[in-house]
Amino acid sequence: MPELPEVETVRRGLHELIIGLTVTSEKHDTSKGFPNTAIDVERFLIGASIIDVRRRAKVLMIDLSTQYTLVIHLKMTGQLVYRGEAVFGAGHPNESLIGKLPDRSTRVTLGFTNGAHLYFNDQRKFGWMKLLPTLEVPNIDFMKKVGPEPLEADFTAEAFAARFSRRAKTSIKAALLDQTVVAGVGNIYADESLWGAKIHPLRRVDTITATEFITLYHELRAVMNLAIEKGGSTDKNYVNAEGKRGSYMDFARVFRREGLECPRCGDVIVKFKAAGRGTHICPTCQVL
DNA sequence: CACTTGACCTGTCCGC
DNA sequence: TGCGGACAGGTCAAGT
Numbered sequence: 001m002p003e004l005p006e007v008e009t010v011r012r013g014l015h016e017l018i019i020g021l022t023v024t025s026e027k028h029d030t031s032k033g034f035p036n037t038a039i040d041v042e043r044f045l046i047g048a049s050i051i052d053v054r055r056r057a058k059v060l061m062i063d064l065s066t067q068y069t070l071v072i073h074l075k076m077t078g079q080l081v082y083r084g085e086a087v088f089g090a091g092h093p094n095e096s097l098i099g100k101l102p103d104r105s106t107r108v109t110l111g112f113t114n115g116a117h118l119y120f121n122d123q124r125k126f127g128w129m130k131l132l133p134t135l136e137v138p139n140i141d142f143m144k145k146v147g148p149e150p151l152e153a154d155f156t157a158e159a160f161a162a163r164f165s166r167r168a169k170t171s172i173k174a175a176l177l178d179q180t181v182v183a184g185v186g187n188i189y190a191d192e193s194l195w196g197a198k199i200h201p202l203r204r205v206d207t208i209t210a211t212e213f214i215t216l217y218h219e220l221r222a223v224m225n226l227a228i229e230k231g232g233s234t235d236k237n238y239v240n241a242e243g244k245r246g247s248y249m250d251f252a253r254v255f256r257r258e259g260l261e262c263p264r265c266g267d268v269i270v271k272f273k274a275a276g277r278g279t280h281i282c283p284t285c286q287v288l
Numbered sequence: 289c290a291c292t293t294g295a296c297c298t299g300t301c302c303g304c
Numbered sequence: 305t306g307c308g309g310a311c312a313g314g315t316c317a318a319g320t
Contacts, residue, residue: 001313058314075314077298105298124297126314142315170291179315187313236300236312276293277313 002058002074004150004184005227006238006246010080011055013241014062017082018118022049023064025111034108034120034129044068045110045131057146057183061137069134072120073142077105077237078127084116098243123237147182150220160220161213164205172208173201174275176220185220188233188248188255191280193220195254200286201274226251254280 002010026041028034035041048064055061060080062070072080083101101119102109108120108129120129137143147163148155163182167175175181176190185193194201196219199212208216232238232246235256239245249256253263258271262282271280 003314073314075296076312122297123299124312126296167290174291177314278311 001076001186001188001233001235001238002078003186003189003227003233004058005189005224005248006232006240007055007058007060007074007184008228009232009240009246010074011053011060014060014080014082014118015053017084017116017241018050018062018112019053020049021112021114021116022047023110024113025109027109027111029107034131036130036132040068040131045070056143057149057179058186059142063134067134068131069137071130071132071137071140073128074122075124075126075128077121077123079119079121079237079239079243080241081119081121081239081243082116082241083119083243084112084114098239142179145180147178147180150182150184151224157214157217160217161210164208164213168204168206170205171202171275172199172205172216173277173279175205177275177277182220184224187277187279188235188252189220189223189227190277191255192223192253195280195282195286196220196223198285200288201279201281202288254282256280 023045026045044064044066045068048066048068050062051065052063054063058073060072074080081098081101103121105121105123106119107122110118160182164175167178167181173190173194176185193216197212197216199208199216227233227248230246230248230251231240233248234245235249254269257269258280260269262269262285265282265284267282267284269280269282271278273279
């Protein structure tokens with residue numbers, strides 16, 4: 001469920017917490033993926049200091065002084081949690097959603113010179129972490145194919161609408177979830193923005209009017225900006241860099257609200273499957 | 289090529 | 305209570 005707002009929230013947290021720290025140790029389980037090369041870990045991770053934390057779509061990038069970058073995708077259940085005495089000292093109430101770390105879902109642990117640790121947890125092991133030369137990151141398949149960032153200031157409604165021409169015959173929901181159309185949209189914000197624009201998720205892309213695309217563009221940006229402001233959505237697993245929940249779900253209009261009233265018209269929200277995902281709509285506001 | 293479906297995993301929840 | 309199965313949803317590979 002980490003989508004753009006959740007990943008951005010983690011990025012901001014890590015940016016505050018780990019820039020300037022030096023990596024002193026690395027531990028991982030061997031069940032999946034990391035490290036892609038053990039030699040690179042020894043040479044380009046250990047002893048490296050953190051110089052930046054960036055995001056592109058749902059991918060996090062931790063840039064190192066060695067000109068290598070840790071590239072991380074949290075997929076559904078990934079977490080990146082920082083723990084250090086400075087933040088979670090004795091007497092500090094445990095505000096975290098998760099308990100003692102590492103735990104059984106911890107895949108990678110980084111240690112820093114200040115005694116703190118960064119834990120990459122991933123219950124379902126769909127996520128991944130790679131150590132790549134910084135200059136090669138834009139060349140990985142995902143980065144080459146992924147669409148524009150929807151919250152960039154220079155991303156216009158016209159440009160947004162134009163991106164959908166490549167998926168003319170599919171449903172608007174499937175197209176929104178397609179990362180090559182627009183970056184960072186996942187199931188939660190697809191449902192929320194379609195409700196905002198009063199568009200049924202199964203509408204064919206080539207039936208969406210120019211006016212509807214403009215509305216959808218504004219709704220998507222508004223929903224994602226609000227979600228970032230609220231620290232993202234915690235449905236089950238998601239936590240920020242300090243292990244804390246996000247509160248967007250308190251503001252959701254349709255997502256996970258089946259059986260409850262539509263906040264706009266009062267009809268009962270229903271759930272069904274669209275584009276292979278659980279999908280929530282108001283049957284009065286969103287008609288085919 | 290455009291599009292849809294299944295696989296990847298594990299924890300949780302529901303019904304019997 | 306125990307247990308099997310459905311479900312959760314981001315992305316890629318495989319299938320239509």
